[in-house]
Amino acid sequence: MILKQRVESKELRTFRALNARMSLLEKERNYCLNLEKGFVGELDFDLLVSQLSNEKYLALNDLIYDINSKVFQIDSLLISNNTVYLFEVKNYEGDFYIEKDRWYSVSDTEIQNPILQLQRAETLILRLLKEIGFSGIVRPFLIFINPEFHLYNAPRNPQIIFPSQLNRFVNELSFKMSGVTSHDRKISKHLLSLHLKESPYSRIPKYTYEQLNKGIYCPCCHTFFTESLVCSQCGYIEEYSGAIFRSIIEFNLLFPEERITTKAIWEWCGQVFPKKSIRNTLLSKFKMIGYGKSSYFIIKD
Ligand SMILES: [Zn+2]
Known part of the structure; x- marks a missing residue:
């Protein structure tokens, strides 16, 4: 059962909007692209998890915690029978290699060592779980979700799950998961309550209203609509x-x-779309505050 659904982060949504409305620096564009890619990979992982029978586990997705000023993010946690399964999901594509414990893409660019990332998340979640009285075990896994990923000199580490192992991995998981205990429920609830809604370390660039292109853009290809809503x-x-x-x-x-x-x-919206349509949308889908000229709208709960 999913206790916390995965949704696009505020950082990703903001980056996406800024990318459509202003020119970002190359490194910002790349970062935005990585966020998009990471999110797609996590959705693919969710699809895989959905093969497990629903009553066997509790799932918490996209968690952010701050433990003694150490902020860490978790892609996915599955809790079942006093065991917390911790997943770091990577949507890397193409060839990568390891040299002296350092990870590189095939273009020789060094990337963050994902095993160290997983170890850090494991250490911190263990500390948090201990604080809230969890008495079971934590099993961490690094998931490479993209079928086009290949790692040269791959270590023989059972915590790393490569694309060709994913189906077998889920089958084994299904076999091991025997159901949800009341302790699992209690711990999940506690973990949910400690989750931060927003990461304090977002990389969103500074922007002003004036800087951004106005108008409505196509949700598929981000080209601005002109007079009609046909891209x-x-x-x-x-x-x-x-x-x-x-x-x-x-x-x-x-x-x-x-x-x-x-x-x-x-x-x-670029001053080209009828005010009446805008007003109607506001009246039907938002909550009006005040009357007459000073009225404004807020998002309905
Ligand atoms: Zn389009």
Whole structure:
């Protein structure tokens, strides 16, 4: 059973919006691309986990903790029968190699050693679990989810699961997981309550309202729509209400302090879409605060 669903992080959503509306530096674009790729890999992992029968485990996805000022993120935790399975999921693609415990991509670029990352997460989650009275064991795994991944000089480490081992791994997991205990439920609830909603270390670049291109862009290829909501690039067709709703959510994500008003959204959408459609979307999908000219909208709970 999934206790905490995986959703796109605020960092990823913000990067995606900024990438569409301003020119990012190359390293920022690459970082954004890595976030996108990482998220896709995690969804692929979720799909794999969904093969396990639902009542055998509790799943907590995308967790962030701060333990004595040490922040760490966890891609996935499965809890079953007094065992916490810790997963670090990597969506690496292409050839990689290891030399003297250091990891490199085939272009000789050094990458963070994912085994060390896993070990750090294991140490910290063990400390946290001990604090909340967990008495079982922790089993950490490094999952390489992309079938196009290859590692030269791969160590013989049972904690590393390569793409060709994934199906067998899930079968073994299914065999080992015998069900959820009341202690598992208690620990999961406690872990959920300690999770931070946002990472304190986000790499979002600074931006201002003026800097960003206004308008509504295609959700598929990020090309800005011109007069109609038909994408000139990929042919995607969108309805007014959906496109405007998306843009309002994005406006609020990038400028949470700004009031959502018809005028503000009309400007945000590039001043080309009818104010009436914007007003209607606001009235139907958001909550109005106040009356008359000073009224504004907030997101419904
Ligand atoms: Zn498009």
